[in-house]
Structure formats: structure tokens, C-alpha cells
Amino acid sequence: MGKNSAIDKALDYFIKEISNGNWKVGEKIPSENKLTALTGVSRSSIRSAIQQSIGIGAMESFHGRGTYLLTSDMTGLGQLTSTINLREDTLRSFLEFRLIIETGIAGLAAIRRTQKQLNELTSLFKNMQKYKGNKNKFVLYDVLFHESIAKASDNNFALMTIMDAYKKQNDVFYAFNDEFGFEDGIYYHKKIINAIEKKDASAAKSSMHDHLKHAIDRLGYS
Structure with a gap:
């Protein structure tokens, strides 16, 4: 997959979808299975990327309901991808x-x-x-x-x-x-x-x- 990790690739996809307006604040993002199919990375990597996005306050997960986007500010996610490269x-x-x-x-x-x-x-x-x-x-x-x-x-x-x-x-x-x-x-x-x-x-x-x-x-x- 080159120098970028699978998690980094997933986060880059998140940023692109937010930037393009495909993911809107307050709406549910696609399921882990769908994101796996869309990105070509493993479900565990998708899960890790979501968990890290939740950790910086960009998303929130609700049991039985899915994960929702909380902000369209991509600064935190961009910094997170740099951290993951390190x-x-x-x-x-x-x-x-x-x-x-x-x-x-x-x-x-x-x-x-x-x-x-x-x-x-x-x-x-x-x-x-x-x-x-x-x-x-x-x-x-x-x-x-x-x-x-x-x-x-x-x-x-x-x-x-x-x-x-x-x-x-x-x-x-x-x-x-x-x-x-x-x-x-x-x-x-x-x-x-x-x-x-x-x-x-x-x-x-x-x-x-x-x-x-x-x-x-x-x-x-x-």
C-alpha cells in the first residue's frame, strides 16, 4: 500500500468525503463494511480510523445506531494523518x-x-x-x-x-x-x-x- 498505512488511507478517504460535501455534519457515515468496500482496506483499519476520529471529536458513535459526523473542520483529521505517518x-x-x-x-x-x-x-x-x-x-x-x-x-x-x-x-x-x-x-x-x-x-x-x-x-x- 506504499508508505501510507491502511489507517492513514482510511482517514484520507474521510477527509475527501467531508471536503466534497458527501458527508454532512449530523448525518451518519457509511457502515464499516461499506467503508471497507469503498476504500479497499481492512475492517479493523476502518474501525481504528473511526475510533481515532471519535477521539479528536470529529465523530461520535451510538450503540445500535452507527457513527455520526460532528464537524466539517478537517484540521484535526489532517493532523491525525501526520501523527499516524510518524x-x-x-x-x-x-x-x-x-x-x-x-x-x-x-x-x-x-x-x-x-x-x-x-x-x-x-x-x-x-x-x-x-x-x-x-x-x-x-x-x-x-x-x-x-x-x-x-x-x-x-x-x-x-x-x-x-x-x-x-x-x-x-x-x-x-x-x-x-x-x-x-x-x-x-x-x-x-x-x-x-x-x-x-x-x-x-x-x-x-x-x-x-x-x-x-x-x-x-x-x-x-
Whole structure:
């Protein structure tokens, strides 16, 4: 999708419709499903764009009635798209960093993991499955899963690097969940666990690489 994110594209569409007079103050905007069809971006991205528009007071949502436009002043939305571009730079950089670092870490973890560490990874994965649909819990176990792989690598520098990066960019994981939902993490984490269980370093590295490269591709950064 180029440098602009799917959310940014949705917001640009909102601005265009307001500017053209197609969306009028006090009227209901199209449904999420219709906006998905009109813009070509995912429903989760449409939802995020609407939520951010609500957050700056441009729209208001009513349960069972839909979302309504509150103002035709596009200043706030324009500023919001600039903020999202900065946010997207952070997402891209963080994913690229993880692709470089965590691919090798997964290979080491496959070779060096103990049975106790494998059991911990399996438990964390089961919790991700259990809390599919609960963003806060799912993200928590997602982060712990990747940190546990770093611990299993038995390399203190790798662990410290990952822990420090995750601590500084913890909110980015919530952005990933908004964009990707729950299924991607479950699918790739299962492949990673299978490789680590078999102590197959090549497969572990490949699965981790595929996991993060898929995220980069979906966000249009490749």
C-alpha cells in the first residue's frame, strides 16, 4: 500500500468525503463494511480510523445506531494523518529490527531450550488461544511468548536487547493487534513452537522470519 498505512488511507478517504460535501455534519457515515468496500482496506483499519476520529471529536458513535459526523473542520483529521505517518515509521522500524534480531534468537532457542522452557512456551501459546478476542490479555501473552524465546536462546545480550526494545515499544504490540487481529499470531506461533520442540534451528529461524516478514508485507513496507 506504499508508505501510507491502511489507517492513514482510511482517514484520507474521510477527509475527501467531508471536503466534497458527501458527508454532512449530523448525518451518519457509511457502515464499516461499506467503508471497507469503498476504500479497499481492512475492517479493523476502518474501525481504528473511526475510533481515532471519535477521539479528536470529529465523530461520535451510538450503540445500535452507527457513527455520526460532528464537524466539517478537517484540521484535526489532517493532523491525525501526520501523527499516524510518524507512528508508521515506528512500526516499520520495530518490525525490521525484530526480523533481524529475533530470527537468529529463534534458531538459538531451538538448539538450547530446556524442557521447562518448552513447557513455558506451550503454556503461553495456550493462553493466547484462550484469550483470542481479548486484546489486552492476548497482547500480554504474545509479548511474553517472544520474551520466553529470547530467554531460551541462553544469550544474555539477546535477552537484554529484546527486553529493552519491548519495554520501550510496548504500545506497538497493541497497534499490531489492531492491524492483524488474532489469527496471524496463533498461526505463526504454532509453527515456531513445533520447530523449537523438534530442536530444528533452521525451521525455527524460517518460521520466525516468515512471521515477521508477513507483518511487514501486510503493512506495505516491503
